[in-house]
Amino acid sequence: MKTADCDILILPGLSGSEEEHWQARWAGRLSTGRIVEQDDWHEPTPAAWCGRIAQAVAAATRPVILIAHSLGVVAAVEAVPSFAEGVVRGAVFVALPDIERAPGLPESVRAFAPIPRDPLPFPSLVVASRTDPYCAYERAEDFAYAWGAALVDAGESGHINVASGHGPWPEGLMRLAGFMKNL
Template sequence: MKTSDCDILIVPGHENSGADHWQSRWERQLSTARRIEQESWDEPTKDAWIGRIVQDVARARLPVVLVGHSLGVVAIAHAAPLLAPGKVQGAFLVGLPDVERPDFMPAIDRAFAPIPRDPLPFPSVLVASRTDPHCDYAKAEDVAYSWGAAIVDAGDAGHINTDSGHGPWPEGLMRFAGFLKRL
């Protein structure tokens, strides 16, 4: 699949993705990419976030590929069983936060717990870092297996966001292109 063959829906996490974040850069670079806008980025509510994902997927004209980061990954997993069968062709998921961890901050994200464990109804890949402060690699790997997602070891990459030096993230874009080719 080529980017022109699908609607690429970008699903940021808590507090959105700033202008230098790789998701924002991809949104500007890829002609069919657009962000799923949430009513509140600072005080996310699970039902509202899931509802917006379901709504935007239903409105898409082309087959959909979801690109989630952080809390957006968990929101996609919650929304998956509510999406029209066959509408989503795949999901590229990055930086799963462990919202089940008792010490996880911010506390508002814990409303997204537990992390769904049912297999996702579309092909997916989860990119995880060995040094993500929001999720241990072993937990990300376990969740990926339960979802039926391919796990990608990003090595020492922090939360794979601007703070960890992943603004442009060309390796991620190449990995995304490879994922699209397999769809």
């Protein structure tokens, strides 16, 4: 599948994606990509975030590819039951946070627990770092397995965000292209 043939919905995590974040850059670079805006990026609620994602998927005029980071991954997986069958054709999930176990997370984030473990009805890719402060690699691997997702070992990449040196993240774009080629 080519990017021109689908609607690419970009789902940031807590606090949104600042201008330098790879998701914001991709939204500007991918002609069919757009960020799904949330009413409150700093005090998320599962119903509101999942509802916004479900609305964006329902409004799509072409097949949908989801690109989620951090809490956006959890919200996307929680929103899956509300998607019409066959609309979402694939998803790339980056830096899943372990909202069930990671220390120091705000209560608003913990409200998204538990993370669903049902197999996803579309192909997906989980990109996980071995040094993500919000999720042990083994936990990301466990969720990828439960979802039926392919797992990409991103090495020692932190939370795969601006703070960990992933501004434009060209390797991620290459992974996205390879993933979409096989859809």
